Amino acid sequence: MSYVVPKETYSGKVYTLQFGSGNKTITVGGENALPFLTFEGVIPHKPAIAIEIQDTPPADWPETLQKVFEGVSGDPIGWAKYCQDTLKAEAIALRLISTHPDRENRSPGEAAKTVKDVLDAITVPLIILGSNHVEKDSQVLVATAEVAKGKNSVIGKAQEGNYKTIAAAAMANDLKLIAMSELDINLCKQLNILLSQLGFDKEKILTDPMCSALGYGLEYTYSVMERIRAAAITQNDPTMQPPIIADIGMYVWKIKETVVSEVELPHWGSTVERGIAWEVITAVSMIMAGAELLIMRHPKAVEGVKKVIEELA
Amino acid sequence: MALSGVEIFKLLPKTNCKKCGFPTCLAFAMKLAQRQASLDACPDVSEEAKRILGEASAPPIKAIAIGNGEKAVKLGEETVLFRHEKKFVNPCAFALSIKDTLSSEELKNKVKAVLDSEIERVGQRLRADMILADNESGDSGKFESAVKQIIQDAPNIPLILKSQSPSNIETAIKYCSDKRPLIYTATNDNYEVMAKIARDNNAVLCVYAEGTEALSSLAEKVKSAGMDDIILDSGARKAKDMLEHYTQIRRAAIKKSFKPLGYPVISFAEREDPMHEIALASIGVTKYASIIVLSSIEKWKMLALLTQRQNIYTDPQVPMQVEQKIYKVGEPTQKSPLLITTNFSLTYFIVQGEVENSKVPSWLAVMDVEGLSVLTAWAAGKFTASKISEFIKESGVEKNIAHKELIIPGYVAILSGALEDKLEGWKITVGPREANALPSFLKARTTN
Ligand code: B12
Numbered sequence: 001m002s003y004v005v006p007k008e009t010y011s012g013k014v015y016t017l018q019f020g021s022g023n024k025t026i027t028v029g030g031e032n033a034l035p036f037l038t039f040e041g042v043i044p045h046k047p048a049i050a051i052e053i054q055d056t057p058p059a060d061w062p063e064t065l066q067k068v069f070e071g072v073s074g075d076p077i078g079w080a081k082y083c084q085d086t087l088k089a090e091a092i093a094l095r096l097i098s099t100h101p102d103r104e105n106r107s108p109g110e111a112a113k114t115v116k117d118v119l120d121a122i123t124v125p126l127i128i129l130g131s132n133h134v135e136k137d138s139q140v141l142v143a144t145a146e147v148a149k150g151k152n153s154v155i156g157k158a159q160e161g162n163y164k165t166i167a168a169a170a171m172a173n174d175l176k177l178i179a180m181s182e183l184d185i186n187l188c189k190q191l192n193i194l195l196s197q198l199g200f201d202k203e204k205i206l207t208d209p210m211c212s213a214l215g216y217g218l219e220y221t222y223s224v225m226e227r228i229r230a231a232a233i234t235q236n237d238p239t240m241q242p243p244i245i246a247d248i249g250m251y252v253w254k255i256k257e258t259v260v261s262e263v264e265l266p267h268w269g270s271t272v273e274r275g276i277a278w279e280v281i282t283a284v285s286m287i288m289a290g291a292e293l294l295i296m297r298h299p300k301a302v303e304g305v306k307k308v309i310e311e312l313a
Numbered sequence: 314m315a316l317s318g319v320e321i322f323k324l325l326p327k328t329n330c331k332k333c334g335f336p337t338c339l340a341f342a343m344k345l346a347q348r349q350a351s352l353d354a355c356p357d358v359s360e361e362a363k364r365i366l367g368e369a370s371a372p373p374i375k376a377i378a379i380g381n382g383e384k385a386v387k388l389g390e391e392t393v394l395f396r397h398e399k400k401f402v403n404p405c406a407f408a409l410s411i412k413d414t415l416s417s418e419e420l421k422n423k424v425k426a427v428l429d430s431e432i433e434r435v436g437q438r439l440r441a442d443m444i445l446a447d448n449e450s451g452d453s454g455k456f457e458s459a460v461k462q463i464i465q466d467a468p469n470i471p472l473i474l475k476s477q478s479p480s481n482i483e484t485a486i487k488y489c490s491d492k493r494p495l496i497y498t499a500t501n502d503n504y505e506v507m508a509k510i511a512r513d514n515n516a517v518l519c520v521y522a523e524g525t526e527a528l529s530s531l532a533e534k535v536k537s538a539g540m541d542d543i544i545l546d547s548g549a550r551k552a553k554d555m556l557e558h559y560t561q562i563r564r565a566a567i568k569k570s571f572k573p574l575g576y577p578v579i580s581f582a583e584r585e586d587p588m589h590e591i592a593l594a595s596i597g598v599t600k601y602a603s604i605i606v607l608s609s610i611e612k613w614k615m616l617a618l619l620t621q622r623q624n625i626y627t628d629p630q631v632p633m634q635v636e637q638k639i640y641k642v643g644e645p646t647q648k649s650p651l652l653i654t655t656n657f658s659l660t661y662f663i664v665q666g667e668v669e670n671s672k673v674p675s676w677l678a679v680m681d682v683e684g685l686s687v688l689t690a691w692a693a694g695k696f697t698a699s700k701i702s703e704f705i706k707e708s709g710v711e712k713n714i715a716h717k718e719l720i721i722p723g724y725v726a727i728l729s730g731a732l733e734d735k736l737e738g739w740k741i742t743v744g745p746r747e748a749n750a751l752p753s754f755l756k757a758r759t760t761n
C-alpha cells in the first residue's frame with residue numbers, strides 16, 4: 001500500500017484580530033487549518049498569553065500563588081508593571097473583581113480610574129475584565145471603555161444579559177470585545193449573531209465559550225472549542241470564526257487540587273508544582289482544542305506553556 | 314472500512330441453503346453488514362471470504378494488549394478523531410522510563426514509585442501503567458540485571474524493553490517471555506531479527522522509522538515478517554512533530570483505512586524541565602498517543618496527567634454518574650446528619666470524600682439529575698424544590714433518621730424557602746458552598 005499524507009482541505013479561516021497600540025500590539029487568529037497543523041494550512045500567528053492581575057489584593061487566591069506576587073499585588077499599577085517588566089508579559093488582563101456587589105462593590109468611576117492608571121503605566125496591550133456580574137458589568141465596563149479609547153484594548157465579557165450596553169461602549173471607543181456564553185456551541189453562535197445584528201463588527205470579537213479547570217469540566221470546554229473550530233475551518237461558518245479566548249486562571253486557582261497543602265494530602269505531592277501543572281495542562285488542552293488567546297496567572301505556568309507553543313509553531 | 318451488504322453477499326456461497334437461519338445468502342449478508350449476525354453461522358463460507366470479511370470488520374486501529382493479568386494495558390481500537398464524535402476507547406498508558414545505568418537502590422526507588430502511584434479519582438483507580446527498562450548502558454549484563462530486578466519487584470507491571478541491540482533484548486526477554494512485553498524497537502536495519510525475537514517470545518514489537526511515510530513502509534515489512542502486534546514510533550520528539558505525525562497516523566488509519574498505520578502510537582515526552590515534560594505529555598493525551606513515556610512520576614505530575622486522561626476519555630454523550638440512593642458515609646445513626654447532592658460522579662465523589670474527611674458519620678442523599686453538577690442541574694430545572702422533596706419523601710430515608718433536617722449545598726441556598734414549604738415539618742439547613750468546607754461545617758455541628 002502506498003502512503004499519501006492524509007491532508008484535509010479546509011474552506012474557512014479564523015478572523016485576524018489585533019489589539020494593543022504603539023509598537024506593542026498582539027495579533028491572533030488568521031489561520032486556515034486546525035490548531036498547529038501547518039502541513040495543510042497557514043497559521044500566521046501563535047496563541048498569545050496575557051497574565052492576569054486584579055484591582056484589589058488577591059486574598060482569595062491560593063497562598064502559593066499569592067506568594068509569587070508578594071510585594072507587588074498591593075496595587076494594580078505596580079502589579080501590572082511587574083508583569084510587563086520583570087515577567088515580560090506580552091499582555092496584561094486586569095480583572096475588576098472589586099466591583100462585584102458581593103466583594104468591595106466599588107463604583108464604575110473607581111474602576112475607570114484604575115484602568116486609566118494601569119493603561120498609563122504600561123505599554124503592552126490590556127484586556128479589561130469585569131467581575132462577571134451581569135448588571136454591574138454593564139455599568140463598570142461602559143465607564144472603563146471610555147478611558148481605554150484609543151488604546152485598542154480588549155474589553156469583556158459581554159454575555160446574553162448585558163451584551164447590548166457593553167458592545168455599544170466597545171464600538172463607541174473602538175475596542176475589541178469578548179463575547180461569553182456558557183459552554184454551549186449554539187448559545188455561542190447565537191451571541192455572535194446578536195452582536196452582528198447590533199452592527200458590531202464580527203472581526204472585532206473574541207469568543208469565550210467558557211473555560212473550566214482540568215478535572216472540573218475541562219472535557220466540556222475542550223469539546224465545545226473543538227466543535228467551534230471545526231465549524232469555522234471545515235464548514236466555513238462565519239459566526240464561529242472569531243478567535244477563541246480561554247480565561248484559565250480563575251477556574252484553575254480555586255479548586256482543591258491547586259489549593260490543598262501537601263501536609264494535608266501527602267499522596268497528591270508538592271502543592272506548588274501541582275498548582276502550576278494544573279494550569280499548564282488546562283492551558284495546553286485549550287490550545288490543542290483551538291484557543292488563540294489565554295489568560296493565566298502563574299508565571300511558571302505561563303513559561304511552560306510558552307515553551308511548548310514555541311515548539312508547536 | 315466496513316463492507317456493504319452487497320459486497321458481503323458476493324463473498325458468500327450463494328446457495329441459499331438456509332443453514333444460517335436466514336432464507337437467502339443475501340438476507341444473511343444484509344444482517345452481517347448491520348452487525349446483527351455472525352459469520353460463524355454459515356458453515357460453508359470459504360477461508361478466503363473469512364479472511365476478507367475479518368479484515369474489513371477489524372477496527373481501523375488494531376487492539377494491542379501489553380502485559381497480562383489484571384494490570385495489562387489495552388491500547389488501540391479507536392474509531393474517531395474528535396471526542397465529541399464518539400467516546401475515545403482505550404485510555405493511553407503512562408510508562409516510567411528506568412535506565413539500567415542507575416544504582417540498584419535508585420532503580421528500586423523508581424519501581425516503588427510506580428507501585429505506589431495509584432490514586433482514586435471519581436471512583437476510578439488510576440496509576441502509572443507501565444515501566445520502560447532502558448538499556449542506556451548498552452551493556453548486556455547491566456540490562457539483564459536491571460530487567461531481572463524490575464520483574465522481581467514489580468512482577469505485574471507491563472514492561473517495555475528498550476535497547477538498540479537485538480541480542481541484549483534476547484537475553485533480557487527470557488525473564489518475561491510469559492508477560493507479553495513490548496520490545497523497543499525494530500528499525501530498518503534489524504527488523505527481521507527483532508520480529509523473530511518478538512514472535513518467539515509472544516511479545517509486541519515497536520516499529521521505529523523517521524516520519525510517517527518511512528514508518529508505514531517499515532510496518533508493512535514487519536507485518537510480512539510475520540509480526541502483526543505492532544506499536545508505532547515515528548521518531549517525533551518535538552511537540553510539532555508529535556502533533557502532526559500522530560494526527561496523520563490516526564487519520565490515515567481511520568479515514569483512509571490505511572492498514573500499515575492502523576496501530577497504537579508511542580510517544581516519548583521525557584524532558585529536563587518537568588513542566589515542559591508535562592506539557593508534551595498532555596499533547597499526547599489529547600492528540601492520539603497510546604503510550605506516553607515519562608522520565609519521572611512525581612505524585613503531583615501523575616495526579617494532573619491522569620486527571621487529564623480521565624477527562625479526555627469520558628463519554629461525551631453520557632456524563633459519568635452514580636446510582637440514585639441514600640448512601641451511608643461511615644456508620645450513621647438515627648441522629649446523624651442528612652445531606653443532599655446530585656448524582657454527577659464528580660460531585661458525588663467530591664462530596665462523599667469530604668464528608669468522610671469530617672469523620673462525622675452521615676447520610677448522603679444522592680438524587681438522579683441525569684448526571685449533572687449541582688448548579689448545572691439547578692439551572693436545567695432538574696434540582697428544584699418540588700423534585701427534591703418528592704425524592705426525599707419517596708426515598709424512605711425518614712425511617713432511618715429520628716430528625717427532620719436536610720442540609721443542602723450552599724450554591725442552591727435559594728431553594729431553602731421553597732423546600733421548607735414542600736417538605737412539611739422539615740428544617741432546611743444551608744451548607745457551605747464548596748465541599749471542602751464540609752469537614753469544619755459538620756464538625757462544628759457535632760460539638761455544638
Ligand atoms: C461542566 C458544566 C456544564 C456541563 C454539564 C456538566 C455536568 N455533568 O454537570 C454542560 C455543558 C452540559 C452544562 C450545561 C449547562 N450549564 Co453548566 N456548567 C458547567 C461548569 C463549567 C462546571 C460544573 C461542574 O462540573 N462543577 C463541578 C461540580 C463538582 O460542582 P457541584 O456539583 O456544584 O459541586 C460542588 C458544590 O456545589 C459542593 N456541593 C455539592 N453537593 C453538595 C452538597 C452539600 C450538602 C454541600 C454543603 C455542598 C455540596 O461541592 C462541590 C465542590 O465544591 C459550571 C461552571 C463552573 N466552573 O462551576 C457551569 C454552570 C454550572 N452551568 C451553568 C448553566 C447556566 C448551564 C446551562 C443551563 C446553560 C447552557 N450552557 O445551556 C446548561 C444546563 C444543562 C442542560 N440544559 O442540560 C451555570 C449555572 C448558573 C447558575 N448559577 O445558575 C454555571 C455556574 C456556569 C456559569 N454561569 O458560570 N454545564
Ligand code: SF4
Binds near residue numbers: 326327335
Ligand atoms: S448458510 Fe451460508 S450458504 Fe447457506 S444461506 Fe446462509 S449464507 Fe448462504
